[in-house]
Structure formats: C-alpha cells, structure tokens
Amino acid sequence: xxxxxxxxxxxxxGKALNVGYELINAARPIAAQKNxxxxxxxxxxNILKAAQDAIGYGADSAIILDADVYASYSTDAYAEAITYxxxxxxxxxxxxxxxxxxxxxxxxxACRVSTGLTADCTDIGIDEASGCVRWTRPTFGGNLMADxxxxxxxxxxxxxxxxxxxxxxxxxxxxxxxxDETANIHIDPEHIRTKLLEHVDVVAEAVNxxxxxxxxxxxxxxxxxxxxxxxxxxxxxxxxxVACSRPVAEAGWMNHNRQVGQSGKTVxxxxxxxxxxxxxxxxxxxxxGSGTIIAIxxxxxxxxxxxxxxxxxxxxxxxxxxxxxxxxxxxx
Amino acid sequence: xxxxxxxxxxPDTNRIKIDxxxxxxxxxxxxxxxxxxxxxxxxxxxxxxxxxxxKVVVISMGPAQASKALRVCLSVGADEAYLISDRAFGxxxxxxxxxxxxxxxxxxxxxxxxKFDLIFCGKQxxxxxxxxxxxxIAEQLGLAQATYALDVSCTNDHAIVKREVDGGYDTVLxxxxxxxxVVHTDQMPRYATYSTRCEAKKKQVHVLSSAELxxxxxxxxxxxxxPTRVVNTYTxxxxxxxxxxxxxxxxxxxxxxxxxxxxxxxx
Numbered sequence: 001x002x003x004x005x006x007x008x009x010x011x012x013x014g015k016a017l018n019v020g021y022e023l024i025n026a027a028r029p030i031a032a033q034k035n036x037x038x039x040x041x042x043x044x045x046n047i048l049k050a051a052q053d054a055i056g057y058g059a060d061s062a063i064i065l066d067a068d069v070y071a072s073y074s075t076d077a078y079a080e081a082i083t084y085x086x087x088x089x090x091x092x093x094x095x096x097x098x099x100x101x102x103x104x105x106x107x108x109x110a111c112r113v114s115t116g117l118t119a120d121c122t123d124i125g126i127d128e129a130s131g132c133v134r135w136t137r138p139t140f141g142g143n144l145m146a147d148x149x150x151x152x153x154x155x156x157x158x159x160x161x162x163x164x165x166x167x168x169x170x171x172x173x174x175x176x177x178x179x180d181e182t183a184n185i186h187i188d189p190e191h192i193r194t195k196l197l198e199h200v201d202v203v204a205e206a207v208n209x210x211x212x213x214x215x216x217x218x219x220x221x222x223x224x225x226x227x228x229x230x231x232x233x234x235x236x237x238x239x240x241x242v243a244c245s246r247p248v249a250e251a252g253w254m255n256h257n258r259q260v261g262q263s264g265k266t267v268x269x270x271x272x273x274x275x276x277x278x279x280x281x282x283x284x285x286x287x288x289g290s291g292t293i294i295a296i297x298x299x300x301x302x303x304x305x306x307x308x309x310x311x312x313x314x315x316x317x318x319x320x321x322x323x324x325x326x327x328x329x330x331x332x
Numbered sequence: 333x334x335x336x337x338x339x340x341x342x343p344d345t346n347r348i349k350i351d352x353x354x355x356x357x358x359x360x361x362x363x364x365x366x367x368x369x370x371x372x373x374x375x376x377x378x379x380x381x382x383x384x385x386x387k388v389v390v391i392s393m394g395p396a397q398a399s400k401a402l403r404v405c406l407s408v409g410a411d412e413a414y415l416i417s418d419r420a421f422g423x424x425x426x427x428x429x430x431x432x433x434x435x436x437x438x439x440x441x442x443x444x445x446x447k448f449d450l451i452f453c454g455k456q457x458x459x460x461x462x463x464x465x466x467x468x469i470a471e472q473l474g475l476a477q478a479t480y481a482l483d484v485s486c487t488n489d490h491a492i493v494k495r496e497v498d499g500g501y502d503t504v505l506x507x508x509x510x511x512x513x514v515v516h517t518d519q520m521p522r523y524a525t526y527s528t529r530c531e532a533k534k535k536q537v538h539v540l541s542s543a544e545l546x547x548x549x550x551x552x553x554x555x556x557x558x559p560t561r562v563v564n565t566y567t568x569x570x571x572x573x574x575x576x577x578x579x580x581x582x583x584x585x586x587x588x589x590x591x592x593x594x595x596x597x598x599x
Contacts, residue, residue, distance in 0.1 A: 075467075075477055100497050104479045107464035111427060111471035116559030119426075119462035127563060138568065140459055141345030144357055147564035193476035193507040197492070201500040214599065238599050257499065262461070271598050282346070285568065292598055293572060294589070309573040310592060312585050322586045327599070330590065 003036040004091040006155070008082070009054055009062075010099060011044030018211065019097030019162035021057040026165040027095060028058055030126055030133060039063060039091065043078060045071035048178070055176035058168045062178045063089075069187050073101045076192045079108045081185050086113055091155045093133055095124070098159035106159050116150035118158040122266060122289075132156060142262040142285030161266045163210030164289065207241065207257050214240030215269045217260055217287070220247040221276020221297060221316060228253060230320045231275060237327045243267070245283045261286040276316050279304025296320065333386035333486055335377040336437055337410065337452045338469070339370040341394055341401040342459040350567050357567070366401045369454025371521040373514040376484060377452055378409025378522065384486055386449070387411045389440060393421060393433060399537040407524035407532035414440055418541040423555035426460075430468025431557065435548045436540055437473065443538075448509055450491060455480055455513045463513070470511035478506045479513045 005027045009020030024038055031038050040054035040062040051062040063085060069077050078101075086094070086109070096102040098120045110117035118135035127134040132149040135158040139146050150156035209215065216235040218228065228242070235242045242258060249259040260267055261283040272290035276297060277283060284307055287293070295308035296316050305311040312319060343362045351358050366374075377388045390410040392398045395417060402413035416436045424432060441447055451473075456463035463479070470477035478493040482501060485492045486508070495502045496515050506512075524532070542550060551557060577592075579585040593599050 079471075100480060103463050104467060104477070107426065107430075107462075107467035108471045108477070110464075111430060111468040114427070114559075116425065116427065117464060118560060119460075119464055129563075134563070139461060139565075140343070140348055140357060141461075143345065143348045143350060143567070145566050145568050146562050148560050149563050150560050153559040193510070194478065195505040196502055197505055198503040199497075199500065200503075271593075281568070288568065292596070305576065306574070307572050309575065310589065311574075311576045312589060313576070314582065314585060318582045319585060322582045323589065326586050326590050330594075 002090060002092060003034050004039050004089070005031055005036045005093040005095070006039045006041050006091040007054075007059065008094065008096040008102070009040050009042040009050060010097055010101060011042060011047050011050050014044060014046035014050065016042070016047075016050035016053060017097060017099065017162070018167060019099060019160070021054065021167035022162065022165040023095045023097065023160055024054060024058045025168040026124055026160065028168070030093075030124065033126055034131075036092065037061065041082070041085065043070050043081065051178050053170070055174050055178075056170045056172055058174070059176060061176045064178060064180050065182050065185065066180065067182050069189075072196050074192050074194055074196075075104055075108060076194065077187045078105050079112065080187055080191060082109055083112045084185050085181060086155060094155040094157045096157075096159045098161045102159050106157060110157050113155070115153040115155060115157055118148045118150070121158050121160045122164050124158065124160060133158070138262060138285050142281045163266045163268060166268070207255075209241060209243055209258065209260065209265045209267050212241035212267065212269050214238045214271045214273075215243050215260070215267055215287075215290070216240045216273045216275065217243040217245065217277060218248055218254075218275050219245040219277030219283070221278070222248070222253075223276070225251075225253040227317065230317070230324075234273065234320055234324045237324050238271070240269075240271070240273070245277050245280075274304050274308065275320060277304050278302045279307060333380055333384040333450070334446045334448045335380060335386065335388050335450045335452060336440065336448045337370070337373050337377045337388060337390045337405070338433055338465070339374065339390055339392045339401060339405060339454070340367045340457045341365070341392065341398040342367045342457050345458050364397070364401070366404060367454050367457045369456060369458075369514060369516065372517050372519065373452040373454050374405050374408060374410060375519050375521040376481075376514055376517065377450075379519065380450075380484065380486060381409065387444070387446060389414065389444060389448075391416060391433070391436060391440065393417070393429060393436070399539075402537045403532055404524065406535050406537075407528045408522050412444065413535070413537045415537055415539045416545070417539055420542045420550050420554050423558065424553060425558035425560045426462050426464035426468055427559055428553055428557035429465050430472050431552050432545070432548060433465065434469050434472030435545050437469070439540065439545055439547070449486070450484070450508060451475070451511045453511065453513045455515045466511055466513035473511070476507050476510040477512070478504055478510060481512045481514050482517050484512055
C-alpha cells in the first residue's frame with residue numbers, strides 16, 4: 001500500500017473532460033498534507049495529450065490506457081481494466097468525476113474491489129480524527145450535508161461533481177512520468193456485454209455552465225417562455241450564460257442541460273443572477289458556491305434572499321430590462 | 333420475459349423542513365412515498381410484460397412498513413412482491429445493500445422457479461441520491477448493466493436500451509440478463525383502479541429475513557458489511573452578505589446595483 005491519490009480523467013474523442021483536471025486541483029491540499037503523489041489515470045483513444053495536460057494541471061504522474069477498445073465507453077471494459085490497475089498499484093484514494101459514465105463505472109469497480117464509494121461529493125478534505133479522506137455530499141434532496149469516510153478498506157473512493165472545483169492554472173513547465181499500461185491488459189471482446197448502436201445529440205448547442213464566469217438564471221417567477229429573452233439579453237451584456245431552476249426546465253421553457261440544482265448542474269461562477277427564483281434547497285444546492293449571488297424576486301419572503309449577497313425586491317419585468325440597458329450604456 | 337423491480341420507500345424530500353432552532357431535519361409528518369424513479373421502473377416493467385408476457389416481481393429492502401409501497405406496486409402491474417427485512421440489514425451502505433439485494437434476487441428466482449431477464453432499479457433514490465445500488469447489484473450478480481434508461485425493448489437474449497447521456501442519448505444493445513436503471517421517462521406511471529387495488533389486497537407480500545436468505549454472509553450485511561461511515565451531518569450553511577438594495581424606483585434600484593457591481597469590479 002502507498003499513499004497515492006488517483007484521479008480518473010474521463011475522455012471523449014481523446015479530449016479530457018474538465019472535471020478530471022478540477023479533481024487534480026481539489027486533491028492537492030490532501031496530497032500536501034498526506035505527502036501523497038497525485039496520479040492521473042487517463043483512459044480512451046489518442047489520449048497522450050490529455051495525460052500530458054493532466055501533469056500541467058498538477059498531477060505528479062500519469063497512467064494511460066490508449067486503445068481502440070477504450071475509444072467509446074463501456075462499463076465492462078473500463079471496469080475490468082481499472083480494477084486490474086487498482087490491484088496492481090494499490091492506490092490509497094481514487095476519485096472520479098460524478099458524470100454519467102463516472103457514476104456508471106465507479107460503483108462497479110468499488111464493488112469488485114470490495115471497498116466504500118461515496119457518491120456525488122461537493123467537497124473533499126481530510127477527516128482529522130481518522131486521517132481518511134472526508135467526502136462531503138448533499139443528501140435528502142440537498143436538505144442535509146453528510147461527511148463520510150471509509151476507515152478500513154482501500155482504495156477509499158468517491159465521485160465528485162463537475163463544476164464544484166476549479167482547475168489550476170496550467171503550468172507547461174511541470175514534468176511527470178507517463179506510464180503506458182495498455183499492453184499489459186487484454187480485454188476479451190466477449191467480456192463487453194454492451195454495444196453502442198447509436199449516439200444522438202439532442203442539444204444543438206453545447207452548454208458549459210460549469211465553466212461560466214457569470215450565470216443569469218431564471219425561475220418560475222419569469223412567468224412564461226416569452227420572457228426568456230430578458231435573461232438572454234442580460235447574459236449577453238454581462239458575458240454570461242443563461243440557466244434555470246427545475247420548474248423552468250420541467251415546463252419546457254429551457255432545456256434540461258441548463259438546469260442548476262440538486263437534480264441539475266452544480267455551478268460556481270463569480271457572479272450568479274437568480275431572477276424569479278424562490279430559492280428552494282433543490283436549487284440552492286447547485287449554486288451556493290457562487291462568488292456573488294444577486295437575487296431579484298417580487299416576494300420579499302423568498303428564501304433566495306437568505307443566501308444572496310445582494311437582493312432586490314421588485315418586478316423582474318421592469319428591473320431586468322432596466323439593468324440590461326444600464327449595463328449596456330455603461331459599456332459604451 | 334421475467335422482470336425484477338427493486339423499489340425503495342423514501343421520505344418525500346420535497347416536503348422535508350429544517351427546524352430553525354435545532355438546525356436539524358424534521359422528519360415527523362413527512363409522508364413516505366415510493367421513490368419516484370422506481371415508479372417509472374415499475375411502469376416500464378408492466379409495459380414490457382404486456383408486450384412480451386412473463387412475470388413482474390417487485391422487491392424492497394426496508395422495515396415492515398415498506399410492504400405498503402410493495403402493495404401499491406401490486407396494484408399497478410406487479411405480480412409478486414417480496415419485502416427483504418431484517419435488523420441485521422439495517423445501516424447498510426450501498427455495497428452491503430447491493431450484496432443483500434443480489435442474494436435476495438437469487439433466492440427469489442429459486443422460490444418463483446424462474447430466471448429474471450431484467451432487473452430494474454430507479455436510477456437513484458431521492459433520499460440518498462447515490463445511484464450506486466443498481467450497478468452494485470449488477471456486479472454482485474455478474475450481470476451486464478445499462479444505467480439511465482429512458483426506454484427498453486427486448487429481443488431474445490438482448491435488450492435495446494435508450495440511455496440518457498450528457499447532451500443527448502445513446503442506444504445500446506445489452507446482453508440479458510442485465511440490470512437496468514431507469515430515469516424519469518415519458519411513460520407516466522399508471523394509476524391503480526378500484527379493481528386492481530382489490531386484487532392487490534388479496535395478494536401476499538412475502539417477507540424474506542436473514543433466516544430465509546441463509547446463504548447471505550451476515551458479516552457482509554448491515555453496518556458490519558458497510559465500508560463507509562457517516563461521521564457528521566449538518567444543514568448546509570452559507571455565509572452571504574445578505575444586503576437588500578432599497579429604492580423607490582426601478583431606476584434607483586438598478587443604479588445602486590450597478591454601482592455595487594462596479595465598485596466590486598464584479599462584471
């Protein structure tokens with residue numbers, strides 16, 4: 001057993017998803033305190049660049065699996081290969097992004113190596129009493145936070161939400177060893193019991209809420225789909241991205257991929273405009289890490305004001321266009 | 333086509349309140365419901381049974397009161413119901429839960445003299461939100477899995493699963509038997525009618541305890557079989573400025589806000 005912290009770097013068409021690099025940065029304080037090495041585990045096809053970048057973002061070294069069999073994700077191939085590597089290297093800690101694939105694969109691997117896995121964490125640190133990783137996650141629909149540890153079995157494992165942590169500044173001068181394990185693992189095609197027949201992109205435009213610096217989010221209070229343009233105009237002048245709370249996505253006024261909250265995305269922009277959003281825990285669980293929260297709501301009792309830095313009580317149909325206009329004038 | 337559906341009775345997390353004095357969760361008076369994702373799984377199973385025949389068996393691990401949730405499932409398409417209940421199973425984390433449910437599923441196949449082609453779970457339970465038990469049942473049983481399913485159709489030894497993934501969906505061919513976890517789909521769960529409710533009342537909810545599930549290793553169940561420990565729980569707290577901007581006109585409010593944004597160089 002060593003004290004290595006492994007960060008799984010998920011790739012898509014050879015490109016790393018941001019969450020892997022975010023986790024490298026998130027693990028650094030733990031690594032510093034435990035004197036651990038951070039190892040990026042990069043799996044996919046044509047992923048050498050993603051592994052080199054992982055080192056630039058703060059990993060000490062990387063292990064790669066680069067082959068056709070990993071070109072598209074399959075539970076069976078990925079779980080088999082990663083389990084092999086865990087058994088071979090015996091890391092103390094392993095973190096995955098809590099993405100669709102991360103949450104599909106991590107429980108299988110944890111079960112195969114018979115260890116504990118904490119799901120969908122929004123914070124990580126060290127539990128002082130035990131020295132274990134402290135995995136913090138919302139539970140009961142975001143109403144309660146729980147700190148969880150895995151005292152005895154190793155690796156201690158967790159999936160961590162994308163967008164909670166920021167990746168480090170890229171440092172091209174960092175050096176690290178890249179170990180190619182591809183040749184040591186032979187995946188029998190018979191073992192892969194799923195076959196991807198088709199992938200369909202429903203969303204014409206990619207929305208990257210997790211990386212947005214400014215978010216303009218609307219809730220039920222915007223009243224109708226016809227008022228979305230008010231948010232879009234404010235977003236345009238602030239260089240922001242439009243988002244929404246669950247009722248708006250469920251009403252079909254905005255696509256689900258723009259939904260922020262416990263059942264949507266977790267975001268931490270510098271500035272978050274909450275417009276016509278009441279502030280149910282369901283929503284605030286996904287945005288309370290934002291730098292500055294500005295709430296505009298007609299109901300002075302709305303709980304959103306409890307977590308806002310600046311609040312305005314009033315009619316959003318008047319205030320939002322006036323704010324957009326003022327900011328536009330100021331820019332000229 | 334035989335289908336096992338795993339369900340969980342959960343508190344309605346939308347109706348949970350925080351006691352402002354003690355800052356703890358108020359569970360009293362919060363209604364118990366069937367985990368919403370599980371209701372879609374039950375509906376999906378009921379529809380597949382109508383199309384291809386076979387049996388739908390619904391199971392739940394929990395206290396005695398969870399048999400109420402199972403009985404509801406019997407009135408909306410399930411044929412048999414099993415409650416997996418024992419003090420020794422209490423305090424199980426996802427690893428132990430997956431182990432117990434997998435053991436129960438094997439036992440039920442014996443008792444019902446059938447083999448399940450599909451095992452359905454809701455994608456996650458709204459109280460724990462882990463989404464781990466489905467894949468861990470699959471691992472314990474050594475089966476293929478397809479998570480986040482929107483739709484399932486079946487051929488002889490394969491299922492075709494439409495999966496919800498980031499930005500779209502995947503259509504995946506999966507070898508059966510397989511574990512499938514189900515999201516919120518377009519197929520609204522059906523309602524029970526008077527007659528289906530009466531029929532459900534006549535049926536028995538079978539109970540399996542550690543005595544019936546004698547092949548389970550109790551060291552792998554409950555708290556002793558759970559590698560994770562909750563060391564602390566608390567209500568989320570946020571440190572925010574909480575400044576309300578006051579003004580008598582829209583212009584005044586907006587001017588003040590823009591003034592603050594400029595002063596703090598926020599935009």
